[in-house]
Amino acid sequence: MPDKVTALDVAARAGVSRSAVSRVFTPGASVSKRTADKVRQAADALGYRPNVLARSLITGRSRIIGLVVAYLENHFYPEAIERLSRKLQEQGYHVLVFLSSNSGEEADEVMAELLDYQVDGIIAASVGMSNDLTQRCEAAGIPIVLFNRAQDDDRLSAVTSDNYHGGRKLAEFLLAGGHSRIAHIAGWEGASTQRDREAGFVAGLEAGGQHLATRGVSDFNFEKAKSVAREMFAGPENPDAVFCANDHMAFAVMDVLRFELGLSVPSDVSVVGYDDVTLAAWPSYDLTTVRQPAGQMADATVDILMDRLADPDTKPRRVALDGPLVLRGSAHIPKGWTS
Amino acid sequence: MPDKVTALDVAARAGVSRSAVSRVFTPGASVSKRTADKVRQAADALGYRPNVLARSLITGRSRIIGLVVAYLENHFYPEAIERLSRKLQEQGYHVLVFLSSNSGEEADEVMAELLDYQVDGIIAASVGMSNDLTQRCEAAGIPIVLFNRAQDDDRLSAVTSDNYHGGRKLAEFLLAGGHSRIAHIAGWEGASTQRDREAGFVAGLEAGGQHLATRGVSDFNFEKAKSVAREMFAGPENPDAVFCANDHMAFAVMDVLRFELGLSVPSDVSVVGYDDVTLAAWPSYDLTTVRQPAGQMADATVDILMDRLADPDTKPRRVALDGPLVLRGSAHIPKGWTS
DNA sequence: CGGATAAATGGATACCCATTCACAGCACAA
DNA sequence: TTGTGCTGTGAATGGGTATCCATTTATCCG
Numbered sequence: 001m002p003d004k005v006t007a008l009d010v011a012a013r014a015g016v017s018r019s020a021v022s023r024v025f026t027p028g029a030s031v032s033k034r035t036a037d038k039v040r041q042a043a044d045a046l047g048y049r050p051n052v053l054a055r056s057l058i059t060g061r062s063r064i065i066g067l068v069v070a071y072l073e074n075h076f077y078p079e080a081i082e083r084l085s086r087k088l089q090e091q092g093y094h095v096l097v098f099l100s101s102n103s104g105e106e107a108d109e110v111m112a113e114l115l116d117y118q119v120d121g122i123i124a125a126s127v128g129m130s131n132d133l134t135q136r137c138e139a140a141g142i143p144i145v146l147f148n149r150a151q152d153d154d155r156l157s158a159v160t161s162d163n164y165h166g167g168r169k170l171a172e173f174l175l176a177g178g179h180s181r182i183a184h185i186a187g188w189e190g191a192s193t194q195r196d197r198e199a200g201f202v203a204g205l206e207a208g209g210q211h212l213a214t215r216g217v218s219d220f221n222f223e224k225a226k227s228v229a230r231e232m233f234a235g236p237e238n239p240d241a242v243f244c245a246n247d248h249m250a251f252a253v254m255d256v257l258r259f260e261l262g263l264s265v266p267s268d269v270s271v272v273g274y275d276d277v278t279l280a281a282w283p284s285y286d287l288t289t290v291r292q293p294a295g296q297m298a299d300a301t302v303d304i305l306m307d308r309l310a311d312p313d314t315k316p317r318r319v320a321l322d323g324p325l326v327l328r329g330s331a332h333i334p335k336g337w338t339s
Numbered sequence: 340m341p342d343k344v345t346a347l348d349v350a351a352r353a354g355v356s357r358s359a360v361s362r363v364f365t366p367g368a369s370v371s372k373r374t375a376d377k378v379r380q381a382a383d384a385l386g387y388r389p390n391v392l393a394r395s396l397i398t399g400r401s402r403i404i405g406l407v408v409a410y411l412e413n414h415f416y417p418e419a420i421e422r423l424s425r426k427l428q429e430q431g432y433h434v435l436v437f438l439s440s441n442s443g444e445e446a447d448e449v450m451a452e453l454l455d456y457q458v459d460g461i462i463a464a465s466v467g468m469s470n471d472l473t474q475r476c477e478a479a480g481i482p483i484v485l486f487n488r489a490q491d492d493d494r495l496s497a498v499t500s501d502n503y504h505g506g507r508k509l510a511e512f513l514l515a516g517g518h519s520r521i522a523h524i525a526g527w528e529g530a531s532t533q534r535d536r537e538a539g540f541v542a543g544l545e546a547g548g549q550h551l552a553t554r555g556v557s558d559f560n561f562e563k564a565k566s567v568a569r570e571m572f573a574g575p576e577n578p579d580a581v582f583c584a585n586d587h588m589a590f591a592v593m594d595v596l597r598f599e600l601g602l603s604v605p606s607d608v609s610v611v612g613y614d615d616v617t618l619a620a621w622p623s624y625d626l627t628t629v630r631q632p633a634g635q636m637a638d639a640t641v642d643i644l645m646d647r648l649a650d651p652d653t654k655p656r657r658v659a660l661d662g663p664l665v666l667r668g669s670a671h672i673p674k675g676w677t678s
Numbered sequence: 679c680g681g682a683t684a685a686a687t688g689g690a691t692a693c694c695c696a697t698t699c700a701c702a703g704c705a706c707a708a
Numbered sequence: 709t710t711g712t713g714c715t716g717t718g719a720a721t722g723g724g725t726a727t728c729c730a731t732t733t734a735t736c737c738g
Contacts, residue, residue: 004479004695006694006695006696007695007696007697008695008696016716016717017716017717017718018695018696018697018717018718019696019697019698019716019717019718020715020716020717021696022696022697022698023697023715023716025696026697026698030714030715030716031715031716032714032715032716035715035716047475049451049454049455050455050695050696050697051396051455051457051694051695051696052455052456052457053392053395053396053401053456053457053694053695053696054396054694054695054696054697054722055695055696055697056392056696056722057390057392057393057396057694057695057696057697057721057722057723057724058695058696058697058698058721058722059696059697059698059722060722062392064435064456067436071421072417072418072420072421073421073617075414075417077417078411078414078416078417079411081411081436082410082411082412082438085436085438086438089437089438089449094435094436094437094452094456095435095436096403096433096434096435096436097420097424097433097434097435097436098428098433099421099424099425099428110428112388113433115388116388116389116390116391117391117392117403117433118390118391118392136386140343251621251623254623255621255622255623258622258623259622259623278412279618282590282594283594283597283598284590284593284594284597284598284623284624285623343723345722345723345724346723346724346725347723347724355688355689356688356689356690357689357690357723357724357725358688358689358690358691358725358726359687359688359689360724361724361725361726362687362688362725364724365725368725369685369686369687369688370686370687370688371686371687371688371733374687374688389723389724390722390723390724392722392723392724393694393722393723393724393725394723394724394725395694395724396693396694396695396696396722396723396724396725397693397694397723397724397725397726398694398724398725398726399694
C-alpha cells in the first residue's frame with residue numbers, strides 16, 4: 001500500500017525519468033505519445049496525482065484564491081460565494097476562506113495569514129484593504145479585487161453594482177409613489193456601498209424637491225435594524241416610506257412594522273431594500289428592491305482576476321454593474337410605472 | 340524593494356544561519372532570546388513571513404482543511420460554515436472550499452482535487468463519500484468528518500443532530516395537536532438526515548396509531564417543494580399538518596399554502612420543519628421546528644478533526660447532538676404542551 | 679575556583695516533491 | 709556526413725524544516 005506516491009515512483013514503474021512524468025502532467029509540454037501512455041498507465045496503477053503544493057513552490061502559482069469575508073449572515077454573500085467558487089473551480093482554482101471583522105486591526109492580521117499561503121489572488125468581499133497591505137500585495141504581484149465594495153485606490157480592482165444610480169432609482173420611484181416623509185436606514189457607514197446608495201438616494205430626493213425625513217444607522221445588522229425601526233416609528237408623525245440600505249435590514253424593518261407595530265406594508269408604509277436576495281422574491285416579504293446581479297458580479301470578479309493572472313501588466317479595473325429596480329408588493333407602485 | 344523575501348535573506352541580515360531563522364518561527368524550538376530578537380527584528384524590517392506551502396512540503400501538514408459542500412442555498416450551511424471556519428481559523432487552520440453536486444461522479448473528481456492540495460483533513464457537508472475515496476484518505480491518514488450526514492462506514496466520523504429522535508418529537512407534537520391527516524415532504528432520499536428524520540417521524544406516528552396520509556419528495560429544493568405542496572393540496576381532502584424535512588422546504592410550503600391557496604397556517608394546516616435556521620424565528624414564518632445546534636455541531640466537527648490530527652490513532656467518532664423542539668406559531672400548540 | 683558533565687544553542691546538510699533548463703542522444707532528411 | 713527536430717535525462721531550483729553534530733553556556737562538585 002503506497003502511503004505516498006511521488007513522481008519518482010511513477011517514473012520507476014514506467015521506466016522513464018522523473019522529468020518525463022512531469023511533462024506528461026504539464027499541458028503543452030513535448031512528449032511522445034508512447035511515453036505519455038506508459039506514464040499515464042503507471043500513474044493510474046499507482047494512483048498518482050501531482051502534489052499541488054510542491055508544484056506551487058517551483059511554479060510560483062498556488063492556484064489558490066484567498067477570499068476574505070466579514071460575515072455570511074446577509075444572504076447576498078453565500079449566494080455570491082457559491083457562484084464565485086464554482087467559477088474559479090472551473091478554471092482550476094480554489095477558494096481559501098478567511099473570516100474577518102472589518103475592524104482594521106484583525107483584518108490586517110488575517111490578510112497577512114492569507115499571504116503566508118502564497119495565494120495567487122485575493123477577493124475581499126465586504127472588507128476593506130489597508131494601505132500597507134495593498135502595498136505588499138502590489139509588491140508581490142498579487143491582484144486584489146474588492147467585491148461589493150469600492151475604495152479610492154488605483155491599485156485595487158473593484159466590482160460593485162451601480163449603487164449611486166440604484167439609490168437614485170429608488171428615490172425616484174418613491175417620489176413617484178407620492179411619498180412625502182421618506183426615511184433611510186443606513187448600514188455601516190464605513191462601507192462605500194452604503195455611502196453611494198445613500199448619496200444617490202438623497203440626490204434623487206433633492207432633485208424632486210424633498211429631503212430625508214429621518215435617518216438611522218444600523219450597520220447592516222438585523223437586530224440593530226429592528227431597534228432603529230422601533231425608534232423611528234415611535235413618534236407622532238411616522239415616515240410613509242423607508243429605504244433600507246440592504247434587503248437584510250429591510251426584512252427586519254418589515255417584521256417590526258407588521259408584527260410589532262401592526263402597520264401594513266405597503267398601505268401604511270412602503271419599504272424598499274437593496275440586493276434582491278432570493279428571499280426578497282418570496283411572497284412573505286415580496287420586497288421591492290434594486291437587484292445586485294450577483295452572478296454577473298461574480299463573473300466579472302473572476303474575469304478580472306484571471307486577466308491579471310494571465311498578464312500581470314493588466315491594469316486594475318473598476319466595474320459597476322447596473323441592476324434593475326425590481327417592483328414588488330412592499331411599496332406602493334405608481335400607476336403606469338414600469339421600470 | 341524585496342520581491343520575495345526568504346529565510347536566507349533574514350538570516351543574512353540577522354547574521355545567523357537559515358536554521359536559526361527557521362527555529363525562531365517554529366514554536367517549541369530551542370533558541371536563545373538574543374538570537375530570537377535579532378531574527379525577529381530582521382524579519383520585521385524585511386517583512387518576512389514563512390512560506391506556508393514550503394513548510395507544508397517538509398512537515399507534511401498543510402494546515403488546510405478541505406470543505407466539500409453541495410450548495411449554500413439552504414441557509415443552514417452558511418451559518419454552519421461561518422462557525423466552522425472561524426473555529427478552524429482560531430486553531431491556525433484554514434478552509435479550502437470545494438463545491439460539488441452530490442452525484443457520485445462529480446463528487447469523486449472534486450475529492451481527488453482536494454487530495455492534490457494535501458489537505459490535513461476533510462469536512463464533507465451534505466455530501467457522501469465513495470468507498471474508494473474513503474479508502475484513499477484512510478491510506479493517506481487524512482481524517483474525514485461528515486457534517487450533517489451519516490454513513491455506514493467505520494472509517495468515517497460523522498456529526499449530526501439526533502434526527503430520528505427529532506422526527507419522533509415532531510410526530511408526537513403533531514399527534515398531541517389533534518392532527519389526523521399528516522403529510523410529509525421529503526428531501527433527497529439519498530440523505531441519511533432525510534431517512535432518519537422520516538423514520539423517527541413515522542415511528543412516532545405509528546406509536547400513536549396513525550400513518551402518513553401523504554408523502555412527496557422534493558430533494559431539499561425550494562421550487563420542487565412548492566410543486567409538491569401544490570399537488571398535495573389539490574385533492575378534495577387536504578392534509579391538516581405537514582412535516583417538511585427541513586426548514587427551507589417548509590418556507591416554500593408555507594408560501595404556497597398562504598399565498599397561492601389562501602389557506603391559513605396554522606388554523607387550516609400546521610407546518611413544521613427541521614433545522615431552526617435564523618429565518619425560522621422571524622415572525623413572517625415563525626416556524627415550529629427542531630433545532631439543529633449548528634454551533635455545537637461545528638464545534639464537535641472541529642474537535643474530532645483536531646483530535647485525529649493530534650493523534651492519528653484516535654478512532655473515528657459519531658456524534659448525534661440532541662436538539663430541542665422549538666415551539667412557534669406555524670403549528671397548533673396543544674394545551675399545556677411545553678417541550 | 680578549577681574542572682567535569684550536562685544542557686542549551688547554532689550551523690551544515692539532507693530532504694520534501696515537482697518543475698525547469700541546458701544538454702545529449704537519436705532518427706531522419708538533405 | 710552534417711544539420712535539424714524531437715525526446716528524454718540529469719541537475720538545479722523553490723523555501724523551508726529535521727536531524728545530527730559541534731560548540732557554547734550553565735550547573736555541580738570536589
